[in-house]
Amino acid sequence: YLKEGKDGKEPNNWRSYFGGSVWEKLPGQENLYYYHAYAKEQPDLNWENPALREEIYKMVNWWLDRGIAGFRIDAIINIKKDLTWEDLPVDGPDGRGFLTNSITRMQKRDGGTKNGIGVFLRELKERCFAPHDAFTVGEVFEVDREQLEEFIGEDGYFSTMFAFDPIQSYKKGTCQCEFDRNMNPDEWKRDVFVNQKLLGDIAFEANIIENHDEPRGVSRFLPKYAQTPVGTKMLGTVNILLRGIPFIYQGQEIGMKNAKWNSIDEFDDISTKDQYQIAREAGLSDREAMEACNRMSRDNARTPMQWTSGENAGFTKGTAWLKINPDYKEINVEDQENNPDSVLNYYRKLVALRKSDEFQNVFTYGEFIPEYEEMDDILAFYRTDAATSILVVANFGTDAASIELKGNVKRVLMSNQKNETVDY
Secondary structure, eight states: OEEEOBTTBOSSOEEOTTSSBSEEEOTTOSSEEEEOSSOTTSOOOOTTOHHHHHHHHHHHHHHHHTTOOEEEETTGGGGSOOTTOOOOOOOSTTSOEETHHHHHHHHHHHTSSTTTHHHHHHHHIIIIIGGGTOEEEEOOOSOOGGGHHHHHSTTOSSSEEBOOGGGOOBOOSSOHHHHBOOOOHHHHHHHHHHHHHHHTTSOOOEEOSOOTTSOOHHHHHSOGGGOSHHHHHHHHHHHHHSSSEEOOOTTGGGTOOOOOOOOGGGOOOHHHHHHHHHHHHTTOOHHHHHHHHHHHOGGGGTSOOOOOSSGGGGSOSSOOSSOOOGGGGTSOHHHHHTOTTSHHHHHHHHHHHHHSTTTHHHHHHOEEEEEOTTSTTEEEEEEEOSSOEEEEEEEOSSSOOOOOOSSOOOOOOOOSSTTOOOOO
16 A cells, blocks of 8 residues: 655554554655554555455465465455544554554444455355355454354355454554563453354364464463463463363474573664664563563564474574574474473373264363353363263462362363373
């Protein structure tokens, strides 16, 4: 998108995801700007142009024709712009408005998404995904729950979409580093339960606790005292056995954690560097800004995979693009392969349980029923169908807890506790 400036300034006051204006002057031009929802190195394409969409469809089909099974569709909600380009209400000290508010405003004005972005997404599906029976998972934000069926229902634009609502632990503002908060287990339980209840039988969302754009799940969703192999297994149990499609991100299956970053120079992520600068300009000290970046930087999930306890975690004999997490001597694939009680082998058992002939139906199609909601630090739910009822219980607290079971327990299928007797 190219637009001329207004009164010697950018075309409007929209703030990008990474902070600062969504507009950047086109080199060599006096008053012409290009639009970037993210970094200035990432100009947005104009999807309103039919010729551009044709080129995109050619590229997508080129891959599908070669046997690609499907796509993760990144930040797709941003392809449709509010073409009025009107200023947004100011929501921060920088005098700007966050660009996602333009998406919300546009949807309200156009009566939802079907008359806006839905036109593009339906065309993309019909021209590319449907003819190849491709699996698609959308990275979709700013969509009302009433529109879920439109996006991932029986005839939705995508096969599924990521369940982001339970992992959005910071509020957006001028500086997401400044506003992030430490995760509270009971707040996360509430968010998970709300999301599961809202989905009902409409569709399956893709459940995640981490990905390449989020910090590590162990460091984010577990209190410090629970960031152990036992706690990591507990978190994995919740993630894998919720209703929906579980996604496991590389390193999650061995319990990789956030790295320790000592300087902003150690980061590679554009967003982290931008947010650090904005945090400093907002008045945070170097220590405060670095603490926020240590917790929330996307680079936490991008450190090289920890294969062994040897040099560079067995990842390379050269120099990796990003620092190796110093804990690789304690957390790596090789050691866990040889330990039957490891996080890696626990994840394998979890996946086998979910996919087993005996239980795959209840874990796939079974109802999600919250349990013990009033108990602090306890996250528990049933997965149940006409034939089977399975209770999943996680204790995020420091003390043992007693619960009153409803009915007789036939057997314990899995436990993260080493000495617990299991019958499966």
